[in-house]
Amino acid sequence: MTLGRWSKLAALARRQGVLIAFVLLVASMFATTSTFGTYQNLINVLQQNSIIGIIACGMTFAIILGGFDLSVGSVTALASVVGATIMIDLGVPGIPVGVIGAVAACLLVGATNGWLIAWLGVNPFVATLGTMTVVRGLIYVATNASPRFGVPYSFTTLGMGRVFGVPNPAIIFLIVAAVLGFVLHRTRFGHYVYAVGGNPVASAQMGVNAARVRFAVYVLVSLCAAISGIILVGQTASATPQAALGYELTAIAAVIVGGAPLGGGRGRMGGTIVGVFLLGVVANGLNLFGVSPFWQPVATGLILIAAVAFDGYSKRGGFGFV
Amino acid sequence: MTENRVGDPPDALLRAEAINKNFGAVVALQDVSLQIPRGEITGLVGDNGAGKSTLIKIISGVLTPDSGVIEFERKAANFTSPAEAREQGIETVYQDLALAGNLAVWANVYLGRELTVGPKILHILDKRAMLSKTGEMLERFIRNVPPIAEPVELLSGGQRQVVAIARAGAWGSKLILMDEPTAALGVAETKAVEDVIFGLKRQGLTILVISHNLDQIFRLTDGVWVMRRGRVIGYRQTARTHPDEIVSMITGAAASAGAGA
Ligand SMILES: Nc1ncnc2c1ncn2[C@@H]1O[C@H](COP(=O)(O)OP(=O)(O)OP(=O)(O)O)[C@@H](O)[C@H]1O
Ligand SMILES: [Mg+2]
Numbered sequence: 270m271t272l273g274r275w276s277k278l279a280a281l282a283r284r285q286g287v288l289i290a291f292v293l294l295v296a297s298m299f300a301t302t303s304t305f306g307t308y309q310n311l312i313n314v315l316q317q318n319s320i321i322g323i324i325a326c327g328m329t330f331a332i333i334l335g336g337f338d339l340s341v342g343s344v345t346a347l348a349s350v351v352g353a354t355i356m357i358d359l360g361v362p363g364i365p366v367g368v369i370g371a372v373a374a375c376l377l378v379g380a381t382n383g384w385l386i387a388w389l390g391v392n393p394f395v396a397t398l399g400t401m402t403v404v405r406g407l408i409y410v411a412t413n414a415s416p417r418f419g420v421p422y423s424f425t426t427l428g429m430g431r432v433f434g435v436p437n438p439a440i441i442f443l444i445v446a447a448v449l450g451f452v453l454h455r456t457r458f459g460h461y462v463y464a465v466g467g468n469p470v471a472s473a474q475m476g477v478n479a480a481r482v483r484f485a486v487y488v489l490v491s492l493c494a495a496i497s498g499i500i501l502v503g504q505t506a507s508a509t510p511q512a513a514l515g516y517e518l519t520a521i522a523a524v525i526v527g528g529a530p531l532g533g534g535r536g537r538m539g540g541t542i543v544g545v546f547l548l549g550v551v552a553n554g555l556n557l558f559g560v561s562p563f564w565q566p567v568a569t570g571l572i573l574i575a576a577v578a579f580d581g582y583s584k585r586g587g588f589g590f591v
Numbered sequence: 592m593t594e595n596r597v598g599d600p601p602d603a604l605l606r607a608e609a610i611n612k613n614f615g616a617v618v619a620l621q622d623v624s625l626q627i628p629r630g631e632i633t634g635l636v637g638d639n640g641a642g643k644s645t646l647i648k649i650i651s652g653v654l655t656p657d658s659g660v661i662e663f664e665r666k667a668a669n670f671t672s673p674a675e676a677r678e679q680g681i682e683t684v685y686q687d688l689a690l691a692g693n694l695a696v697w698a699n700v701y702l703g704r705e706l707t708v709g710p711k712i713l714h715i716l717d718k719r720a721m722l723s724k725t726g727e728m729l730e731r732f733i734r735n736v737p738p739i740a741e742p743v744e745l746l747s748g749g750q751r752q753v754v755a756i757a758r759a760g761a762w763g764s765k766l767i768l769m770d771e772p773t774a775a776l777g778v779a780e781t782k783a784v785e786d787v788i789f790g791l792k793r794q795g796l797t798i799l800v801i802s803h804n805l806d807q808i809f810r811l812t813d814g815v816w817v818m819r820r821g822r823v824i825g826y827r828q829t830a831r832t833h834p835d836e837i838v839s840m841i842t843g844a845a846a847s848a849g850a851g852a
Contacts, residue, residue, distance in 0.1 A: 457705045457714035460694075464702055467693035474689065476674050476703035534693035 286579055287528055287540065291547045298550060302557050310553070312436060318549035319438035320345075320497045320513075322542065324520040325527075326442075326449045327493030329541045330486045332524050333453075335466040335533025336393030338487060340382060341494040341520060343404035344375045345513035348498025350408050353417045353508035361421045367502075372495045378404055379491025383484035397487075401517065408510045416509040420502055428503025438500045445496065449489075450538035462486060466533030522569055523548055526576040548572060604629040604766055604797045605650065605668075605681075610659030612645055619645040621821040623659070627766065632788065632798045634808040634829070637818035638841055643801045646818070647768045650799075651683040652676040663766070680765035684772055689755040692744030697725035699743055700758045728761040729754070732790035735783075749780025753787050760791040767791060769800040773807065785811060805834050819843055 282289060298305040305311075324341050331338045352371035356363050378400055385396040430437045453459035464472040465479045473479050497516075502508055527544025529536020551572065552565045603626035612620040620642045627633050635643050648654040650661060652670030661668045663679055670676040673683065690699045698721075706717040706724075722739060729736045737750040746754065752772055759767050769788070773781040788811060791798055802808050808815055809829060817824040817840040824840045838844070 455715055457707060457716055460698065460705060460716060464691045464694060464698075467691040471689055471691050472702065474673060474683075474685075476677070534691070 287526060287547065287576060288543050291543050291550070294547065294550055294554075298554055298557075302554075304557050305554070308434075310557070312431075312434070314546070314549055314553050315439040315442075316436045317553070318545055319436070319442035320500055321516060321519050321523065321549075322442045322545040323445050323493050323497045323500075324490075324516055325523040325541050325545050326445050326538065327490035328517075328520045328524050329527075329529060329536055329538055330449070330453065330462055331393070331490050332521070332529045332531065333466045333533055333536045334462050334483060334486050335469070336386065336483075336486075337397070337521055337531065338382060338490045339394070339397040339517045340378060340401040340404060341490060342513040342516035343401045343408070344378050344491050344494035345498040345501065345516055346408055346508075346510060347378065347404050348372070348375050348495040349501040349508040349512050350412060350417060350498075350510060352499050353420050353502045356421055356424060356502070357417055357419045361423060364421065364424055368499055371499050371502075372492065375491045375495035375498070376488060379488040379494075380484070382491065383487035386487060387480040387483035397517075405510075412510045414510050416507055418507045420506040420508075422506060424503055425506050426503070428500055428505070438504070441496065441500060445493065446538060446542055449493075453538050458482070458485070463534060466535075468534075519548070519569065522573045526573055528576075528580065530577070530580060544576075602629050603627060603662075604664065606662040607646070607650065608660045608662070610646070610649060610656045610661075612642075612649060612654065612656050618821050620649070620656070623818075623821070623823050625816050625823050625826065627797060627799050628814065629797055630792070630795060631813040632792055632800060632811050634812035634815035635799055635801045635818065636803070636805070636808060636815060636837060636841060637824075640820075641818040641841075642821045643818055644770055647683065647770055647799070647801065650676070651681055651768055653683075677764070680763065681768065682759035682762070682764040682766070683768045683770070684752075684755050684759050685770060690743045690751055693742055695742055696729075696737060696739040696746070696754055697721050699754065700725045700728065700739075700761060704762070729757045731794060732757045732760055732787050734786065747780065749776050749783050752776065752780070752784050756784065756787045756791070760787075760794065760796055764796065766797045766799070769798065771801050771803065773802070773804070781807070805837060808837070809834060817841055 348371040351374045352367040355367035355370045385391040461477050461482045465482050469479050523544040524541050527540030551568050605627040608624050610623040649656050652673045701721045706720050707714045708717040709715045725739045773784050812829045814828045816826050
């Protein structure tokens with residue numbers, strides 16, 4: 270008699286495993302530390318995870334497509350260096366120019382990735398590893414590896430300001446997630462991302478232009494990285510050539526933890542958001558308990574492996590919501 | 592000389608004339624000419640490597656012939672891509688590869704021809720309409736429509752093939768080419784697929800089906816073309832021939848078989 274209930278619970282755990290883990294994690298954080306639930310701490314969690322979150326939203330497309338993008342960290346740094354440099358040189362009137370310049374530079378990298386992968390058939394790992402290294406190198410060359418200071422202070426409104434108590438980066442993350450979630454789950458383009466990721470040959474047979482879909486996805490990923498890079502400038506009024514090192518792996522980890530396996534065809538935007546905050550809350554918890562930050566990558570790696578092992582065990586990724 | 596071959600079917604929907612195709616030193620098709628009668632189910636049989644798949648790929652635009660012409664509805668139809676063939680109403684059902692397993696049945700049926708709502712540029716999917724219309728479309732050919740909201744990978748092999756074939760017939764197509772559509776299926780599933788093929792015929796479609804299963808050929812077809820080593824050996828109306836005759840044509844065992852090239 271309870272067997273039915275148990276198997277129902279098991280099925281729920283299989284489908285919503287990460288969400289359940291996340292809810293349990295947050296609940297236990299509330300229970301064990303009084304600081305976790307404070308307004309300031311929750312704001313911190315939002316603030317600290319928005320930049321990775323925006324990148325992860327783009328990465329979700331690349332992973333569902335059956336690829337991934339290693340260049341996002343470099344592209345994020347590129348956006349912040351290009352944007353900051355222009356803003357420093359031109360002052361306050363140069364802010365829009367800086368934003369446009371940053372986005373343009375990143376789109377160029379994204380278009381290069383897309384072109385390599387979609388039309389030259391270069392493996393996504395190789396293509397984006399290449400652009401990741403080249404872009405980072407070019408940033409070092411252009412800046413002589415030294416940071417850029419002196420962005421007009423007013424620009425920090427973007428990174429530090431709040432609306433109704435919510436940090437602006439979190440609001441931007443929310444907007445990006447909502448828009449891209451809509452694109453992924455409600456539009457024809459998102460549909461094609463799943464189709465090409467699931468079976469490129471069948472999609473092509475049915476008239477889907479797989480190359481165009483791939484190209485667009487890698488451009489989209491770089492656009493997300495550009496947004497993150499610009500927010501980074503807004504948080505510090507400066508840009509460092511070493512910015513966003515390793516962000517690509519954190520973003521990929523968040524997407525995978527959120528239920529989109531490498532290999533493509535599966536995953537949801539809602540899952541990615543849970544993945545981002547699961548990793549974020551764990552990092553925050555380690556911090557609150559006074560654990561050295563050096564343990565944070567250890568935790569991220571273990572969660573990643575656990576999530577993938579669990580998914581392999583239950584053989585059914587993805588979330589039933591959003 | 593091919594015009595008055597004994598047993599040539601009348602009113603051809605598609606004609607192939609003197610098709611040649613080589614792969615390097617391999618001669619896959621040699622002077623192949625045949626007609627596919629309108630509204631019928633036509634079989635295409637022959638031993639492994641006889642050139643059946645190559646011929647289907649040429650008709651559907653996947654391959655281009657070295658020489659020869661294809662005529663579809665009395666118009667030249669040497670297609671250079673499957674998309675071109677599809678536009679003219681020629682659909683191909685492959686044994687695998689045809690469906691995206693991660694997509695729902697309805698999404699596969701509408702893949703590449705999605706219905707959208709709202710502002711044109713946004714291409715917002717009209718899932719509700721596609722769901723309900725998929726049901727109607729499949730019901731035209733299938734008695735037991737599989738759950739259309741489920742991912743295709745959760746269906747059995749037979750259900751998948753049924754979906755693939757019904758999809759091919761659902762879009763106002765005229766000619767459906769099938770390369771061993773039941774090769775991987777059990778008895779019951781084969782029966783279900785054959786039912787769908789009959790369903791297509793009832794709707795007035797023309798079908799060319801490759802099969803190694805002669806029982807199936809005799810169950811399904813109105814006529815059958817036999818190929819051997821890249822050549823067309825001949826055509827027989829199914830009702831007027833016998834499996835033994837077809838086998839001897841396939842293997843070249845009896846001299847009486849060779850009416851063709
Ligand atoms: N892409 C290719 N490259 C080289 N040779 C090929 C290619 N495709 C087919 N062939 C050769 O052409 C000949 C005809 O092959 P085809 O696949 O058309 O035969 P078939 O009648 O479909 O055989 P089966 O019943 O085994 O499917 C064979 O000798 C095959 O090896
Ligand atoms: Mg074959």
